[in-house]
Amino acid sequence: MKRFENKTVLVTGAASGIGKVTSEQFALEGAQVIATDINLEGLEEAFSDAKGRGLKIDTRHHDVTDKAAWDRTVDDIVANHGHLDVMFSNAGSADFELCENTTEEQWRFVNALNVDSVFYGMQSCIRVMKERGGVIVNNSSIAGIIGEPLLAAYCATKGAVRLMTKAVAIDCARQGYPIRINSIHPGWTDTALVQGLVAGLGEAGEAFAAKTVGNVPMARLGKPIEIARPVLFLASDDASFITGAELVVDGGYTAA
Secondary structure (H helix, E strand, O other): OOOOOOOEEEEOOOOOHHHHHHHHHHHHOOOEEEEEEOOHHHHHHHOHHHHHOOOOEEEEEOOOOOHHHHHHHHHHHHHHHOOOOEEEEOOOOOOOEOHHHOOHHHHHHHHHHHHHHHHHHHHHHHHHHOOOOEEEEEEOOHHHOOOOOOEHHHHHHHHHHHHHHHHHHHHHHHOOOOEEEEEEEEOOEOOHHHHHHHHOOHHHHHHHHHHHHHOOOOOOOEOHHHHHHHHHHHHOHHHOOOOOOEEEEOOOOOOO
């Protein structure tokens, strides 16, 4: 039997990169996946092939910075599928910018997308999971553990996700809720987000990318599938005694 047979899984930020690949991996393991993104056109395009191969992936628009949208999405999933078993809170963004040059608008946006969304997601999912049980995996980053250049705002948000995950996991466990909550911390991964960040540096981008890869002991960027598989592990019964933990997947970057 596949690990997620008869399970319903919600993945946010699923139109590309880690979210897209993780959604496909859950579906390949038997799950009914609800893949969401604010970019509905891109989302539907991303999964047209997977749906054609018979994978159970539903797509829907979802603004993760909107608390009411979270409640609607989660309630619709339960109404249509009977239960929500796993939620991977993956949506997020970043900009390269010095602290002194970061505008208030940029600061508010990255906090809304990277922190508020995770908080709202946990609130909504705990509400429907606390009786039947479930698993939440929040996408943090190595930038939630160490400081990274030009990413002060991003580091702040991912550090918030890291500790918020631990606090809520403890609360759920001590309340007797059968819910596990953990965070995953990808290192530099070959995604559209990272490619866009590097491209935004212009002529300095190539040197930055070379230096970054040079600091990874495994001497390469990660692949989205290499993040997706650990997410599935955390969401599976193989991780049944793991909650409030952080799983670093970075090719040795933070260990060096």
